[in-house]
Amino acid sequence: MTHRPLRIGIVCPYSLDVPGGVQAHVLDLARALLTLGHHVDVLAPAGGPVPDFVTPAGRAVAVPYNGSVARVRFGPVALSRVRRWLEQGSRPTGYPFDVLHLHEPTTVSLSVLTLLVARGPIVVTFHTATERSRTLSALSAVVRPLMEKVTARIAVSPTARRVQVRHLGGDAVEIPNGVDVGLFAHGPVRPTAGEPVGFVGRFDEPRKGMSVLLDAVALLAPRRPDLRLVVVGRGDADALRRRAGPVAERLDLLGALDDAGKAAAMRSMDVLCAPHRGGESFGMVLTEAMAAGAPVLAADLAPFRSVLGPAGELFPAGDAGALARGLAALLDDPDRRAALSAAGRRRVAAFDWPVVAGAVVQVYRAAVAADPRTGTAG
Amino acid sequence: MTTALVVAVIVALGVLVGAVGTLVVGRVRRLHRLHIRTDAARSGLESALARRAAVGARLRKETVRAAAAAALATAGLSAEREVRENTLGRLLAGLDRSALDNRLHAELVDAEQLVVLGRRVHNDAVRDTLDLRSRRLVRLLRLHGTAPLPTYFEIADPEPARGPLTPR
Numbered sequence: 001m002t003h004r005p006l007r008i009g010i011v012c013p014y015s016l017d018v019p020g021g022v023q024a025h026v027l028d029l030a031r032a033l034l035t036l037g038h039h040v041d042v043l044a045p046a047g048g049p050v051p052d053f054v055t056p057a058g059r060a061v062a063v064p065y066n067g068s069v070a071r072v073r074f075g076p077v078a079l080s081r082v083r084r085w086l087e088q089g090s091r092p093t094g095y096p097f098d099v100l101h102l103h104e105p106t107t108v109s110l111s112v113l114t115l116l117v118a119r120g121p122i123v124v125t126f127h128t129a130t131e132r133s134r135t136l137s138a139l140s141a142v143v144r145p146l147m148e149k150v151t152a153r154i155a156v157s158p159t160a161r162r163v164q165v166r167h168l169g170g171d172a173v174e175i176p177n178g179v180d181v182g183l184f185a186h187g188p189v190r191p192t193a194g195e196p197v198g199f200v201g202r203f204d205e206p207r208k209g210m211s212v213l214l215d216a217v218a219l220l221a222p223r224r225p226d227l228r229l230v231v232v233g234r235g236d237a238d239a240l241r242r243r244a245g246p247v248a249e250r251l252d253l254l255g256a257l258d259d260a261g262k263a264a265a266m267r268s269m270d271v272l273c274a275p276h277r278g279g280e281s282f283g284m285v286l287t288e289a290m291a292a293g294a295p296v297l298a299a300d301l302a303p304f305r306s307v308l309g310p311a312g313e314l315f316p317a318g319d320a321g322a323l324a325r326g327l328a329a330l331l332d333d334p335d336r337r338a339a340l341s342a343a344g345r346r347r348v349a350a351f352d353w354p355v356v357a358g359a360v361v362q363v364y365r366a367a368v369a370a371d372p373r374t375g376t377a378g
Numbered sequence: 379m380t381t382a383l384v385v386a387v388i389v390a391l392g393v394l395v396g397a398v399g400t401l402v403v404g405r406v407r408r409l410h411r412l413h414i415r416t417d418a419a420r421s422g423l424e425s426a427l428a429r430r431a432a433v434g435a436r437l438r439k440e441t442v443r444a445a446a447a448a449a450l451a452t453a454g455l456s457a458e459r460e461v462r463e464n465t466l467g468r469l470l471a472g473l474d475r476s477a478l479d480n481r482l483h484a485e486l487v488d489a490e491q492l493v494v495l496g497r498r499v500h501n502d503a504v505r506d507t508l509d510l511r512s513r514r515l516v517r518l519l520r521l522h523g524t525a526p527l528p529t530y531f532e533i534a535d536p537e538p539a540r541g542p543l544t545p546r
Binding site: 173 | 498
């Protein structure tokens, strides 16, 4: 189908100066939309260098949010920056945006400021799925009138959708996070020895469940001399080694890697383990692993279930014994691993960015068709 | 003593009137915005339905073309329209798509997706409007003016969901 290219304005709430899931999502989505032939402008807090489709909105301040630290931009100066960006319109033509796409619209950030002053069709995406989101509940009285300006809502997972329905009312279209399948599927394999089991993520965040995995490795280590734990991600390495105790020698700490390095490491893993304890809304690491062909063993969390489907194995979250048994069974069964790898590669095609961005464009078109600026009532 | 009491009562009344006034102005503004949004969403949904029916009218199967013509002939989002669009949707879902040429098939899938999304956008707007209009202050003071009460548009989404949704 060929349609008129859309002029799309995307607002990212978190600073591009630090890595993060939402930031990566926004930039990847913008690139995928540009590839599809649309005009895309991104407004985001940033102090450093940014891609040319980004308008930096200044440096961000750090606030604790959802168990992490979010870097956001707020206040009257930020508000006037938003106004200017909207007035400037779509580059290079300067026409007004056909549609605005705000991410995490309920966080105190550029997104909510844009919601405050914007007119026209607005699409929002909810990323977070904190079940115990008291902040969101407390804010709903303030945010609800603003949310009435939203034309269409997207949630990245059934969990994110449920949370937003419960706290803000209204419904949301489920469109998953995208992944660059090609980048993860093809390329060099990091040389490894023995039985490499992988972990990818910030390992010193408790909700990522590294301690569960370490306990499982400790259970398996005596009878599996070749077992290695390959860790990709940032965190305090010394503290991790201390926590690992006797199995510290089994750790291969690769630190934070770029996507290509991460992909090469994932392609080398016999099993990718996602031992999270909760607080996840999607599970990018799972789609990346599927794209890289790594068999996945994940905690049985609702968002992980819906991403993996039949293409991965699950264990009860937090249960180191069950994780150890699941790992041992997979490591002893190369046929099962090959089957999981193949199933993952098939399943991940639905999460490839061109597919996901195409689905997002459909929501944009539905929103543009309901443009309140052309409404008949006023 | 009494003078102080009278002054206090007047001040309290003034504060109350001010507070209610602010609330009323806020509510009216929100209602106005919601009515505009709902109207726009309705016209968006109507054009999505019209487009789906137009694609249906180009198909070879006689029953589909008849259902498409019937849907196109109905104006507005009435209960009758729901019945006719449901009939069309069911016939389209039961269609043997392998017989369609690629271009027509792509157009049909696209039109169907936009109906699913258009209905979602419309019903979201209706829900928000009904929610605010059910508030006591709004009903009591009839802040909605002469705007008619919007209604949901209920038709079955194609199964399995052919919208741009997640794999399940």
